[in-house]
Amino acid sequence: MSDSYQANAPTRAEVDALPGVTLLEFGTAWCGYCQAAQPLIAEALANCAPLRHLKIEDGKGRPLGRSFRVTLWPTLIVLRDGQEQARVVRPGSSAQIATALAKAFAE
Secondary structure (H helix, E strand, O other), X not given: OOOOOEOOOOOHHHXXXXXXXXXXXXXXXXXXXXXXHHHHXXXXXXXXXXXXXXXXXXXXXXXXXXXXXXXXXXEEEEEXXXXXXXXXXXXXXHHHHHHHHHHHHOO
């Protein structure tokens, strides 16, 4: 799990082309909701199959977040082969995140 949000986000085309399961986490380092969610995200990822986790710094004018219609932080988007499988906004438990992740691994 990455500790900091990436200021230089990949393009939407790059994200859409990612193979396998990816967790996109949109937020900012100064966001209290984002900080509170970190232990929940870490717990869910500890019990999950390996995946790519991208922490993307979001905000006004950030194209990747807008392309996914992100309006609240943190927003977690689970992708499989570039296709959205599940979304969790302001998670309240690690189980909520784990359920969303499980959808990407189910087939």
